[in-house]
Amino acid sequence: MTVFQFSSPAWMVCPVILPLIAGLLCFLFSHRTFAIALAAALTNLLVVCLLTGQLLVFGPMRCHMGGWQPPLGITLRTDGPALLMLLMTAVTGLAITLYARGYFSYRISDPRRAGRHQRQQRYFWPLWMLLLAGLNGLFLSNDVFNVYVTLELIGISAASLAALSGKPASLLASFRYLLVSLLGSLTYLFGIVFLYRSNGVLDLGLLQNLAANGLGIRTALVLMSVGLLLKTALFPLHFWLPPAHANALAPVSAILSALVVKGSFYMLFRFWFEIFPSTITQPTLNFMGTLGAVAVLWGAVQAIRQHRLKLMVAYSTVSQLGYLFIAFPLARVDGGIPVWSIVIFIALAHACAKSAMFMAAGTVFLHLGHDRIKDLSGVRASLPITVFAYGIAGVSLMGLPPSGGFVGKWLLLTASLGSSQWWWALVVITGSLLASIYVFRVMSRLFVIPEGFSLKKSEPHFRLLEWPALALALISLFLGLAASWPLHILVHGTTTLAQVFVGGLP
Amino acid sequence: MITTLIYSLTGLILFGMGFFTLIIHSHPLRKILAVNVMSTGVFLILVATAYIPLGEGEIDPVPHAMVLTGIVVSVSVTALALILACRIQETSNSSLPGRKQQGEVPEESIG
Amino acid sequence: MNWGQWLLVSILLSSFIPGIIIFGLPEEKHRLRTVLNICGSIAKIALVLIMDIGVYFGHIFEIRLSIIPGVELLLNGDPLSALFATLSSVLWLLTTVYAVGYLEGSPNRSHFFGYFSLCVTVTIGIALAGNLVTFLLFYEMLTLTTYPLVIHRGTEKSQRAGGNYLIYAFSGGAAFLFAVVSLQTIVGPVDFSAAGFPSSFIESHGAALILIFILLIIGVGVKAALVPLHGWLPQAMVAPAPVSALLHAVAVVKAGAFGIIRIVLDVYGPQNLLLLGVLPLLGGVASITILYGSIRALQQDDLKRRLAFSTISQVSYIALGMSLADQPLAVIGGLVHLVHQGLMKITLFFCAGNLAETLGIHRISEMNGVARRMPFTMAAFSVGALGMIGIPPTVGFVSKWYLGLGGLAAGNWWVVAVLAVSSLLNACYFLPILTRAWFGKQQEPWPEEQYIGRFETRLMLLVPPLITAFIVIAAGVVANAQVSPLAWVRFIVRGYTL
Numbered sequence A: 001m002t003v004f005q006f007s008s009p010a011w012m013v014c015p016v017i018l019p020l021i022a023g024l025l026c027f028l029f030s031h032r033t034f035a036i037a038l039a040a041a042l043t044n045l046l047v048v049c050l051l052t053g054q055l056l057v058f059g060p061m062r063c064h065m066g067g068w069q070p071p072l073g074i075t076l077r078t079d080g081p082a083l084l085m086l087l088m089t090a091v092t093g094l095a096i097t098l099y100a101r102g103y104f105s106y107r108i109s110d111p112r113r114a115g116r117h118q119r120q121q122r123y124f125w126p127l128w129m130l131l132l133a134g135l136n137g138l139f140l141s142n143d144v145f146n147v148y149v150t151l152e153l154i155g156i157s158a159a160s161l162a163a164l165s166g167k168p169a170s171l172l173a174s175f176r177y178l179l180v181s182l183l184g185s186l187t188y189l190f191g192i193v194f195l196y197r198s199n200g201v202l203d204l205g206l207l208q209n210l211a212a213n214g215l216g217i218r219t220a221l222v223l224m225s226v227g228l229l230l231k232t233a234l235f236p237l238h239f240w241l242p243p244a245h246a247n248a249l250a251p252v253s254a255i256l257s258a259l260v261v262k263g264s265f266y267m268l269f270r271f272w273f274e275i276f277p278s279t280i281t282q283p284t285l286n287f288m289g290t291l292g293a294v295a296v297l298w299g300a301v302q303a304i305r306q307h308r309l310k311l312m313v314a315y316s317t318v319s320q321l322g323y324l325f326i327a328f329p330l331a332r333v334d335g336g337i338p339v340w341s342i343v344i345f346i347a348l349a350h351a352c353a354k355s356a357m358f359m360a361a362g363t364v365f366l367h368l369g370h371d372r373i374k375d376l377s378g379v380r381a382s383l384p385i386t387v388f389a390y391g392i393a394g395v396s397l398m399g400l401p402p403s404g405g406f407v408g409k410w411l412l413l414t415a416s417l418g419s420s421q422w423w424w425a426l427v428v429i430t431g432s433l434l435a436s437i438y439v440f441r442v443m444s445r446l447f448v449i450p451e452g453f454s455l456k457k458s459e460p461h462f463r464l465l466e467w468p469a470l471a472l473a474l475i476s477l478f479l480g481l482a483a484s485w486p487l488h489i490l491v492h493g494t495t496t497l498a499q500v501f502v503g504g505l506p
Numbered sequence B: 001m002i003t004t005l006i007y008s009l010t011g012l013i014l015f016g017m018g019f020f021t022l023i024i025h026s027h028p029l030r031k032i033l034a035v036n037v038m039s040t041g042v043f044l045i046l047v048a049t050a051y052i053p054l055g056e057g058e059i060d061p062v063p064h065a066m067v068l069t070g071i072v073v074s075v076s077v078t079a080l081a082l083i084l085a086c087r088i089q090e091t092s093n094s095s096l097p098g099r100k101q102q103g104e105v106p107e108e109s110i111g
Numbered sequence C: 001m002n003w004g005q006w007l008l009v010s011i012l013l014s015s016f017i018p019g020i021i022i023f024g025l026p027e028e029k030h031r032l033r034t035v036l037n038i039c040g041s042i043a044k045i046a047l048v049l050i051m052d053i054g055v056y057f058g059h060i061f062e063i064r065l066s067i068i069p070g071v072e073l074l075l076n077g078d079p080l081s082a083l084f085a086t087l088s089s090v091l092w093l094l095t096t097v098y099a100v101g102y103l104e105g106s107p108n109r110s111h112f113f114g115y116f117s118l119c120v121t122v123t124i125g126i127a128l129a130g131n132l133v134t135f136l137l138f139y140e141m142l143t144l145t146t147y148p149l150v151i152h153r154g155t156e157k158s159q160r161a162g163g164n165y166l167i168y169a170f171s172g173g174a175a176f177l178f179a180v181v182s183l184q185t186i187v188g189p190v191d192f193s194a195a196g197f198p199s200s201f202i203e204s205h206g207a208a209l210i211l212i213f214i215l216l217i218i219g220v221g222v223k224a225a226l227v228p229l230h231g232w233l234p235q236a237m238v239a240p241a242p243v244s245a246l247l248h249a250v251a252v253v254k255a256g257a258f259g260i261i262r263i264v265l266d267v268y269g270p271q272n273l274l275l276l277g278v279l280p281l282l283g284g285v286a287s288i289t290i291l292y293g294s295i296r297a298l299q300q301d302d303l304k305r306r307l308a309f310s311t312i313s314q315v316s317y318i319a320l321g322m323s324l325a326d327q328p329l330a331v332i333g334g335l336v337h338l339v340h341q342g343l344m345k346i347t348l349f350f351c352a353g354n355l356a357e358t359l360g361i362h363r364i365s366e367m368n369g370v371a372r373r374m375p376f377t378m379a380a381f382s383v384g385a386l387g388m389i390g391i392p393p394t395v396g397f398v399s400k401w402y403l404g405l406g407g408l409a410a411g412n413w414w415v416v417a418v419l420a421v422s423s424l425l426n427a428c429y430f431l432p433i434l435t436r437a438w439f440g441k442q443q444e445p446w447p448e449e450q451y452i453g454r455f456e457t458r459l460m461l462l463v464p465p466l467i468t469a470f471i472v473i474a475a476g477v478v479a480n481a482q483v484s485p486l487a488w489v490r491f492i493v494r495g496y497t498l
Helices: A008-028 A033-058 A080-108 A111-140 A145-165 A167-200 A204-209 A215-232 A241-249 A250-275 A283-306 A309-326 A343-368 A384-398 A404-418 A423-449 A465-478 A485-493 A497-502 B002-024 B028-049 B062-090 C003-025 C032-054 C079-102 C109-128 C132-150 C156-187 C200-224 C231-238 C241-250 C252-268 C272-276 C279-298 C304-325 C327-358 C375-389 C393-407 C413-439 C457-479 C485-494
Strands: A063-065 A075-078 C061-068 C073-075
Touching: A008 A033, A008 A063, A008 A075, A008 C109, A033 A063, A033 A080, A033 A111, A033 C485, A063 C272, A075 A080, A075 A111, A080 A111, A080 A215, A080 A250, A080 A485, A111 A250, A145 A167, A145 A241, A145 A497, A145 B062, A167 A204, A167 A215, A167 B002, A167 B028, A167 B062, A204 A250, A204 C032, A215 A250, A215 B028, A215 C032, A241 A250, A241 A283, A241 A309, A250 A309, A250 A343, A250 C485, A283 A423, A283 A465, A309 A343, A309 A404, A309 A423, A343 A384, A343 A404, A343 A465, A343 A485, A384 A404, A384 A423, A384 C241, A404 A465, A404 C061, A404 C156, A404 C241, A404 C393, A423 C393, A465 C032, A485 C304, A497 B002, B002 B028, B028 B062, B028 C132, B028 C327, B062 C327, C003 C073, C032 C061, C032 C073, C032 C109, C073 C109, C073 C132, C079 C156, C079 C241, C079 C327, C079 C485, C109 C132, C109 C231, C109 C241, C109 C252, C132 C156, C132 C200, C132 C241, C132 C252, C156 C200, C200 C252, C200 C272, C200 C304, C231 C241, C241 C252, C241 C327, C241 C375, C252 C272, C252 C304, C252 C327, C252 C393, C272 C279, C279 C304, C279 C413, C304 C327, C304 C375, C304 C393, C304 C413, C327 C375, C327 C393, C327 C457, C375 C393, C375 C413, C375 C457, C393 C413, C393 C457
Parallel strands: none
Antiparallel strands: A063 A075, C061 C073
């Protein structure tokens, strides 16, 4: 049984297949959904850890599906960045699975609307499993068109999840999200057309070796980038994100903000810096950086202006995604670290912190029945762990040490000041200050227990709702201290071609 | 060569028309159809790319596979979009629920 | 890991672990909470004293954790850390006792004492930080752990004070971070043990280094309440008295001052600063702060606000001492004032808290004849006030003496002038309080009198200020002896080539 050896590449099929099967099973056996989903999430995490071990021992690997070699066959590929994204998805996914269970149990325990929430739960699990399969497939794919398929899978599941709550605002937001997602995919597909016309191959590995620079390639790259940018909600293509993320159910918001937007970003970064590095010019990098800078500032200002907690957190996502794009002109500054470092730290820290924040916001909403920021006083008495989780997640978003957000911020600052492009540093610092404003606006309300406050009703213990949020928040906080692990995985697992390009344009 | 050019151009025009409609018009059904027209345009370009005149060699199956996949995806997404549009129609008051609403959200709708 | 590294870690853990446990304790477990706090503080003092002995005999205490290339967490026990760490741990014990007494009967004590312990952990972390990045880490965490203490009362005023505090602190932190990254880009990672970077950088990057110095000072100056970054401090007086005591004497303001010391002595080094010519700038800002703080103090009727402005003024003595970094005498004066000002100010705040808690007195105009009612408290207050003015044999005199000598040795007569004027102003705003308390006649009944305990107030509120007042006098009397803050400071300064 050589396929089950530790060194076998076939393991990388599991993160895609297992959630798919789990999704189907969840759909068929709607009374056992949580057990199936939890099993799938746990197994996913275990397999990803195994893949990490594989990577550290054997280096990057490829798996040719069905034995077909490229250019005809589709390959899956593990390397440093892919594996870190898989880890991020697995860990965050497990926490969200637990949280969702608590969320739906709480809602179903309310007899008035149990029926609607039963229905929501029945559809949530299969869709979430399919989304997980799509995400894992995206990170593992080594084929441009397979990426398109996984992007569509992600888009469909995400839009359906966003619409799950059934309220008019959710439906509208989800419809817009679906159309935007579709537009993005179509543009991406259009880009593939040009790519195929120029090169005749779809495999990322083969494309990497064909460092061409014609008009076809450039058009392809522009089109594919626009498509992926639509899905990643970079300013000014971010308009669909706040309503969609804010109106969704709390676990769905966490999934969307933490994971879905990271998928398309990952692909975008890979295209720019690994597949077509020679097509990229400094002005285009600066352009992306500028859009990122505007996103950071604009998103933060909008977040400060919001009256509702979930909308604020959604605009915070727009702002934080901007940091990822500020990394574009800075990623190739020579600092002795791999090209992917900046975006990996920001993405990992943001995934954990943002999902923790959305989970905390969801718990607060469940407890209070509303999420108006100015009326949030006294929550700390009944939900101390949730408030703590929110605060710690906020620390990472503000980029305070020792969180993962700080490490990302530090890398951005070092690269920017080291290459004398100090304006990016100013934007990063201003962004953090603005972030501290919107985080503490809520913190100060959550924190204070006014004199004479008494608990409204005795709540059943929210264990499944509170602890996953705290766990993720703590991970984002200590990601900074443990920063050498992701760095180790990156260094070990990045294909040598990308490392050649650290240090400037060839 | 000419064939390829004509089909590609048509595909491009279709894409443009669809894009224009998607942006400008607000009725959801219009938008859904626009997206379909756009995808048809892309598929057309793809097929045109793969065109090899008779006798000049073997047919490249990859673009065809891509188009087939694309059509399947397109159909599924259109179905989902239509259902969403119907559901929006049912739950909202106005009959043309395609108004652009930028982030303003009524209170009870946070889930 | 050798025993030295374990020692460093346990010094931090001795307040971190009680803090975490206290967070989990239910509100009613007063006794357990108090026991945990006191045990933690005693353990910490013991461990710090062990470290002091080790440092005195030249033992190296160091522990490193590498995060990413270029960012390394470094904890390190050198004589300067030992000074600050000892001060913090001793004063923490006293403040804990005081806080337990003060908050008797208040709600939310678990949260309060939890953050209290975390705050001290972070302060010791600042003391033990061995490079700029570690300092930055603990510095930002100090903001986070002191914020809940400031807004503890939950009133509108507390929240506004807390928000103001955050704006100042985070802006300062942002400037600091920018400066740290810029500095590291130019000279590489900055370890404090190197006591300054090679002077060759000054020719190539002189202007940038000056700018970075200014940003660094702004960063720590916010917490050290240098004018015009002092705005948060008077407002933060809305917090309960133990918090004010902690903020002013032990943690926040001292951390800022400590930062200035580190930047001048260990990041840049006195020689480089002389070459860059920025020391007069620091001296100027310090002098303005000294005078401005004293003048504003004169105008205050609220006792705690007067003390707040007095702190603003007094902490700048340390900055003034540092601005004469090439004069050993001035540096000694500045460093030793770190300890002395802490002792004196904490005494004053303890007494102010006693007056507020026992008699409801918040304003100086209400203090007529209060010494008859609370003689011991006012005795301690008087000792602290006299120390602030600089009357021998209090420790206040010792620090001013050295600062003056240092100024004269540098040929900067204006230092002596500033010292003289500020002492005069100190007298102007402290002596009336003393005369009012001791010699005034009580006009009306006290605002809210409580008879608590057999003595004039609860024992836990009375003993800490008496202890610190005693130390204020004792340390001044034995200042020239082997075992005194001054002796240790001399030991520190011997280690630097000035």
